[in-house]
Amino acid sequence: MLLWYTDVAMCELLGMNCNVPTDIVFSFTGFCERGGRTADHVDGWGIGFFEGRGCRVFLDVAPACESPVAKFVKTYPIKTLTAIAHIRKATHGAVALENTHPFVREVWGRYWLFAHNGSLEAFTPALSGRFVPVGDTDSERAFCAILDAFAARGEKEMPPLEKLYQTLAEVTAWIASHGKFNYLLGSEHFLFAYCATSLHYLIRQAPFRTAHLADADVTVDFSSVTTPKDRVAIIATRPLTDNEEWVGVAPGSLVLFQDGEVVMG
């Protein structure tokens, strides 16, 4: 099983965006298996949840499949509209907390979460100095470059999402020219997902069915834990379940999720 995955480079991403606060325990359980058990992303992991305007991030440098923090998160169903998780296989930057995704920063009085899968080469942007990387990763540099592009718009309030999408698409094209740049970027109730090479998503909505994890023998009957109006988008580097229809995002596409569905891209 491990051999099969050795061509999957570097890290894996997991995102969720919903129209009602939902917990991510099921998807996160399967995802954590890839942090050392069904794949070798053993260099730390993290997950961030928006709860209203607030944001909680759990990080650990231990492999996700062994981490006591991950074990805790798997048993603690935090309800959120937007969550972003990452398991790391270090490329740029040592295995250290400051290099662990997702990263969080504030712009326009709201928090932003960012996680990256891939590797950028010779990416040394001239940053404004407002957002300075704390760690050594190409990923955090890219996040700072994105936030610089947001702040360079000059607005005091966040612009409409269509305008933000355009700014993000432009800065993404520039950053993505430096290497492999799959990422998730979210705030409160929306989530941007960019596919450079590999990203899949799934919309769960009524009629809900049973889902079975690809990485662990765990099954959930979502019809028993949902209401008919619930809608949940799950975004992942590779499909997390083996009995649902995942959609592959076309390389080069920036997708915006809101209320558990694709609204742009």
Added chain:
Amino acid sequence: MLLWYTDVAMCELLGMNCNVPTDIVFSFTGFCERGGRTADHVDGWGIGFFEGRGCRVFLDVAPACESPVAKFVKTYPIKTLTAIAHIRKATHGAVALENTHPFVREVWGRYWLFAHNGSLEAFTPALSGRFVPVGDTDSERAFCAILDAFAARGEKEMPPLEKLYQTLAEVTAWIASHGKFNYLLGSEHFLFAYCATSLHYLIRQAPFRTAHLADADVTVDFSSVTTPKDRVAIIATRPLTDNEEWVGVAPGSLVLFQDGEVVMG
């Protein structure tokens, strides 16, 4: 017991600064009791740890004495040079994650943790826009005002701590003129503590002795878990142990801790 504490306003602070990475489990255990059991600070709590340049924050809106996250943190000994914790009794701002201390932001490529005890009245500073509060608390506004003062110095790198102390003392005097402003502000290996009305500290160093919590019947023999060169400063709104000599910080004093001792103030 609860009655006795009703004149202790609003919130409580706990900080730790050490010369070698140390866990805060003992102090945090006593501190959590004040989050609903031995005092009525029931409106959420948080704790942040520096691990190298990285920073981990655990937050919850549940009372610290009942919170599953607090229970987890009490059993998970994170080694750190600097930690800041807070239990909240809401005054300004609803009970919500975005209003929960400690707050974390980045300046000069390093994270800063901030927690406040007290209440500021009519504190509506003209902020630069670089640091915008996400929540509704007077505390987060004060943190943004402090970071604005840091950034207004114009340096690309953090200035020497003596210079930072001076900037902080100036902005603190201004903020403290608006109300009660006890706070802890830390980054990586140092911690500033400002006493407006109530703040105490204790330096634990060789010869280590046995300490007994004031809020729970828990005793630790530090001589069995330390080496002779260890030095740990614990800072708290009120003494956390009942058999050690705590030092009361003089109101109006800004104290800088580094390597587990007072270096300025």
